[in-house]
């Protein structure tokens with residue numbers, strides 16, 4: 001089984017650079033999918049309250065026979081819970097649904113700058129959660145530099161992670177550099193743009209050069225850039241394919257060919273305008 005490299009977060013916690021994402025996996029299928037991922041060798045699972053499948057993730061982790069401290073579990077604070085008391089309760093609910101005593105990483109899912117609850121209040125609640133000892137690290141998702149600058153100015157603990165949309169069509173080099181300058185690890189969500197980049201002729205050419213699949217070369221591009229990735233699939237052969245990234249290396253030209261595809265194209269919402277619609 002390949003050894004996945006780890007990255008050290010700014011508080012000393014180690015995160016496996018490759019994980020398994022569970023967005024859009026139906027709740028009833030999640031325990032099986034995560035169980036398969038753990039069998040294949042994934043030791044990092046990325047879920048969220050919003051995905052409605054934390055129970056399945058927890059079930060698979062608890063039933064895997066793998067020591068709890070060998071699996072890195074991330075979840076995220078959903079959009080309706082940005083007030084302090086709501087955030088604290090939502091974290092308790094996440095742990096209860098996972099059936100775990102501690103979480104490895106908890107993120108604010110979206111900054112929601114357009115709602116009346118300031119994300120600075122939310123971050124202060126995240127700090128309380130971290131200090132309670134029930135969460136090994138805290139971070140943010142979909143934060144731009146201006147959101148992060150406010151946290152630096154108005155709060156005490158620096159986020160360990162910023163999880164943002166990144167793939168060859170949206171390389172995000174400026175925000176990744178900002179994160180790195182502030183000791184924040186960047187995580188790339190939708191790393192293969194939900195499949196949209198896989199039939200791009202440039203991606204196919206690089207894949208042919210290495211006798212690898214388009215998904216493998218794109219995921220390898222992320223790994224060599226230093227970001228954390230967690231591709232999603234419910235198909236076992238694809239889970240295996242997406243895990244097999246450590247027996248080859250892209251040369252500078254191939255890295256450049258994939259980076260040249262950047263055209264600032266999102267598959268998901270823009271964090272500055274994303275409007276929260278209550279459930």
Ligand code: NAD
Pocket residue numbers: 020021022023024046047109141142163164188189190191192193194195198215216230231232233238239241242268
């Ligand atoms: P992804 O880029 O991982 O693409 C997943 C889709 O690509 C699958 O549904 C499948 O159809 C296809 N696919 C996967 N492997 C393939 C392969 N080897 N060959 C061909 N097709 C393949 O998209 P994603 O699920 O949106 O993103 C990954 C994870 O990122 C999510 O599961 C979630 O954990 C996280 N995420 C976070 C946010 C956020 O706001 N923080 C938003 C979206 C996703």
